[in-house]
Amino acid sequence: MTRLATDRLDLVPLGRDHLAEYAALIAQPDVHRYLSAAKAIAADPAGQAERIVDLAEQQWRERGYGPFAVFERAGGAFVGRGGLFWVERLKAVEINYMIDPSAWGRGYATELAEAFLRFGFGRLGLARMVATTNPDNAASRRVLTKVGMTADGQRDFGTHMVDFFRIDRSEWKGDPT
Numbered sequence: 392m393t394r395l396a397t398d399r400l401d402l403v404p405l406g407r408d409h410l411a412e413y414a415a416l417i418a419q420p421d422v423h424r425y426l427s428a429a430k431a432i433a434a435d436p437a438g439q440a441e442r443i444v445d446l447a448e449q450q451w452r453e454r455g456y457g458p459f460a461v462f463e464r465a466g467g468a469f470v471g472r473g474g475l476f477w478v479e480r481l482k483a484v485e486i487n488y489m490i491d492p493s494a495w496g497r498g499y500a501t502e503l504a505e506a507f508l509r510f511g512f513g514r515l516g517l518a519r520m521v522a523t524t525n526p527d528n529a530a531s532r533r534v535l536t537k538v539g540m541t542a543d544g545q546r547d548f549g550t551h552m553v554d555f556f557r558i559d560r561s562e563w564k565g566d567p568t
């Protein structure tokens with residue numbers, strides 16, 4: 392099983408073991424507010440958590456990467472979810488993350504995003520990664536900028552527009568080891 396570790400966080404592939412914690416995480420309005428599936432999540436967080444966990448498990452099986460459940464090493468609390476996801480409409484690997492509001496502002500999302508770039512460019516040998524955010528999600532835009540991704544306009548996702556960020560391996564300043 393693929394596991395990642397950062398200075399303060401331990402990551403394991405998101406799976407059915409994490410369903411209850413994950414549903415409780417996404418049920419919070421502060422967490423789903425800027426997500427494209429916000430309405431569906433608010434109406435049925437447990438059902439949406441199941442759907443996403445199924446997709447996560449499929450992605451891990453088929454591609455060897457996917458979303459992780461994120462735990463604080465000190466104390467072992469579940470504090471979020473994030474990882475790499477193939478986005479067919481962008482034909483690209485996207486990084487994403489969400490952190491429990493009780494743990495916001497500690498730099499965890501930035502630590503995760505750095506780990507995902509290291510995993511993608513290092514272990515997986517990807518040439519490029521992307522990210523998308525709701526244009527109003529200033530904290531997420533800040534995280535993507537901090538880890539060296541470049542804002543590259545908007546993309547039309549049919550029902551809504553997203554801000555688009557990208558980074559090529561040649562632009563990445565991290566250490567692959």
Ligand SMILES: CC(C)(COP(=O)(O)OP(=O)(O)OC[C@H]1O[C@@H](n2cnc3c(N)ncnc32)[C@H](O)[C@@H]1OP(=O)(O)O)[C@@H](O)C(=O)NCCC(=O)NCCS
Pocket residue numbers: 421422423425426487488489490491494495496497498499500501502523524525528529530531533534
């Ligand atoms: C976006 C999110 C992951 C950030 O998590 P976090 O662990 O608090 O992020 P970090 O502490 O690593 O960094 C946040 C940065 O945004 C800044 N920030 C926070 N709120 C902000 C706001 N309203 N406007 C501008 N900047 C803001 C912080 O100051 C920090 O930047 P700094 O280090 O330069 O001070 C978290 O808010 C979250 O889970 N939101 C809900 C889910 C979500 O929207 N995920 C992203 C989907 S694209």
